[in-house]
Amino acid sequence: MEQEDLKRIQMKLPFLQDAEDKLLQEFSRLVRIQMIPAGTTVFWEGDVCHSLAVLLSGSVRVFKAGENGREITLYRFGPGGGCILTASCIMNDGNFPAIAQVEEEAEAVIIPANVLRDWVNRFYSWRQFVLGLLAQRLADVITTVEEIAFRRMDARLAEWLLANRTQESRFVQTTHHKIAEELGTAREVISRLLKDFEMEGLILLSRGEIEIHAPEKLKLKMK
Amino acid sequence: MEQEDLKRIQMKLPFLQDAEDKLLQEFSRLVRIQMIPAGTTVFWEGDVCHSLAVLLSGSVRVFKAGENGREITLYRFGPGGGCILTASCIMNDGNFPAIAQVEEEAEAVIIPANVLRDWVNRFYSWRQFVLGLLAQRLADVITTVEEIAFRRMDARLAEWLLANRTQESRFVQTTHHKIAEELGTAREVISRLLKDFEMEGLILLSRGEIEIHAPEKLKLKMK
DNA sequence: ACGGCTTGGTGACTTAGTTACATACATTAC
DNA sequence: GTAATGTATGTAACTAAGTCACCAAGCCGT
Numbered sequence: 001m002e003q004e005d006l007k008r009i010q011m012k013l014p015f016l017q018d019a020e021d022k023l024l025q026e027f028s029r030l031v032r033i034q035m036i037p038a039g040t041t042v043f044w045e046g047d048v049c050h051s052l053a054v055l056l057s058g059s060v061r062v063f064k065a066g067e068n069g070r071e072i073t074l075y076r077f078g079p080g081g082g083c084i085l086t087a088s089c090i091m092n093d094g095n096f097p098a099i100a101q102v103e104e105e106a107e108a109v110i111i112p113a114n115v116l117r118d119w120v121n122r123f124y125s126w127r128q129f130v131l132g133l134l135a136q137r138l139a140d141v142i143t144t145v146e147e148i149a150f151r152r153m154d155a156r157l158a159e160w161l162l163a164n165r166t167q168e169s170r171f172v173q174t175t176h177h178k179i180a181e182e183l184g185t186a187r188e189v190i191s192r193l194l195k196d197f198e199m200e201g202l203i204l205l206s207r208g209e210i211e212i213h214a215p216e217k218l219k220l221k222m223k
Numbered sequence: 224m225e226q227e228d229l230k231r232i233q234m235k236l237p238f239l240q241d242a243e244d245k246l247l248q249e250f251s252r253l254v255r256i257q258m259i260p261a262g263t264t265v266f267w268e269g270d271v272c273h274s275l276a277v278l279l280s281g282s283v284r285v286f287k288a289g290e291n292g293r294e295i296t297l298y299r300f301g302p303g304g305g306c307i308l309t310a311s312c313i314m315n316d317g318n319f320p321a322i323a324q325v326e327e328e329a330e331a332v333i334i335p336a337n338v339l340r341d342w343v344n345r346f347y348s349w350r351q352f353v354l355g356l357l358a359q360r361l362a363d364v365i366t367t368v369e370e371i372a373f374r375r376m377d378a379r380l381a382e383w384l385l386a387n388r389t390q391e392s393r394f395v396q397t398t399h400h401k402i403a404e405e406l407g408t409a410r411e412v413i414s415r416l417l418k419d420f421e422m423e424g425l426i427l428l429s430r431g432e433i434e435i436h437a438p439e440k441l442k443l444k445m446k
Numbered sequence: 447a448c449g450g451c452t453t454g455g456t457g458a459c460t461t462a463g464t465t466a467c468a469t470a471c472a473t474t475a476c
Numbered sequence: 477g478t479a480a481t482g483t484a485t486g487t488a489a490c491t492a493a494g495t496c497a498c499c500a501a502g503c504c505g506t
Contacts, residue, residue, distance in 0.1 A: 064365065066373035074365060091354045097365050124344060131314045134357045141364045142287065142297060142320050148371055149407040150289035153462065175484060184372040186463055191485060207471060207484060376493065398453060409494055414454060430453065430502060
């Protein structure tokens with residue numbers, strides 16, 4: 001890896017900014033950079049993991065799939081985030097318990113499993129990075145449990161719409177199917193609830209796009 | 224801590240069996256043993272954590288509570304297990320994202336947060352222990368998500384009954400309310416499903432106790 | 447025996463998930 | 477342009493799950 005590549009990567013990965021010199025040296029020697037196109041499945045459920053991918057750009061969605069074709073998002077991560085379930089696998093030799101898929105084309109640094117393990121033992125900054133990622137993921141998934149166990153679907157849908165609108169804060173470009181996978185329910189349920197929202201004048205539906213008419217009123221639906 | 228105490232603890236905590244001598248020394252100097260009676264709430268949601276409890280006996284249940292009084296179990300742990308959400312808190316200075324409560328009276332070793340942090344940096348065996356716990360919890364919670372997002376309540380109930388019967392493998396001593404909290408649903412739902420099972424001749428209901436009549440047939444309900 | 451508490455039962459209603467289609471729009475093939 | 481195909485959405489009917497309101501039976505202490 002070139003010196004300028006390392007500089008660029010350091011900008012994007014905070015833990016490298018105050019990392020040990022030795023870690024930086026080994027980093028530029030042992031890690032390779034790779035572009036991963038949108039749609040690529042990084043890990044399948046049950047895979048044994050041989051490396052950890054840490055993102056420099058793009059985003060990855062980690063989700064569970066049920067037999068009936070339904071899905072639910074566990075969490076997603078972007079630049080600076082890593083597919084840490086892989087690390088957890090490496091630690092206790094287990095298999096990957098979910099599916100990880102690139103959503104927006106990603107640039108990632110790929111760290112082989114044995115290197116990762118070695119670094120955990122030798123470098124404080126890397127240790128903090130890995131433990132921080134694991135703890136964050138645990139918190140994310142616990143939040144997901146809370147959502148699906150206790151909150152109503154209309155409230156979750158309202159929140160999702162508001163969180164995923166564009167800058168102009170009026171439009172959401174997606175399909176009912178994708179929202180359903182996001183929230184872990186069936187497409188029909190989403191279609192029904194969206195229709196209800198439209199009846200109440202909160203939103204306006206068209207193919208592949210939802211226009212938010214009354215964001216304030218939609219906010220009230222959140223709880 | 225006495226030498227014989229340490230020996231006893233080593234028997235119960237596998238990671239101490241091939242631990243560094245120095246870790247064992249500091250362990251017996253810095254850690255205290257404590258009995259915690261059943262019903263004690265070890266951590267409340269939002270608590271800042273100052274120590275990690277690792278169990279020698281007994282069991283702890285970690286759960287989320289919703290506003291409406293409902294609960295759902297995230298995971299539980301017994302001897303050798305630790306309340307690792309606390310460790311995750313210590314790492315990134317966050318708050319405890321759930322409630323942890325002692326179910327069966329527990330004997331625990333209490334490790335102060337600063338000691339825990341120090342050990343993570345210095346001892347391989349302790350590092351493995353902490354990472355292993357975190358990874359295990361993550362896997363547990365992901366399993367919980369899968370359960371509530373995709374499986375039907377009657378299947379989950381059947382599985383729970385079979386998993387929680389006594390040695391004689393016929394009786395489960397609990398209340399409908401407790402099962403509901405376990406599975407993250409309402410008491411009425413559990414009562415209704417149990418009644419259905421009774422109608423089908425699978426179980427026999429009485430106050431505070433459920434007798435399993437036809438375990439094989441109940442097993443079929445699991446999926 | 448009385449009163450209060452815990453546990454379980456039940457009906458009516460709302461919300462969510464499933465099944466099975468029908469319809470509308472968009473893209474490509476001809 | 478029109479047909480064919482695939483994707484996206486609409487909807488009705490039904491089952492499963494969650495909520496609300498209340499009642500009844502068992503249990504415990506005085």
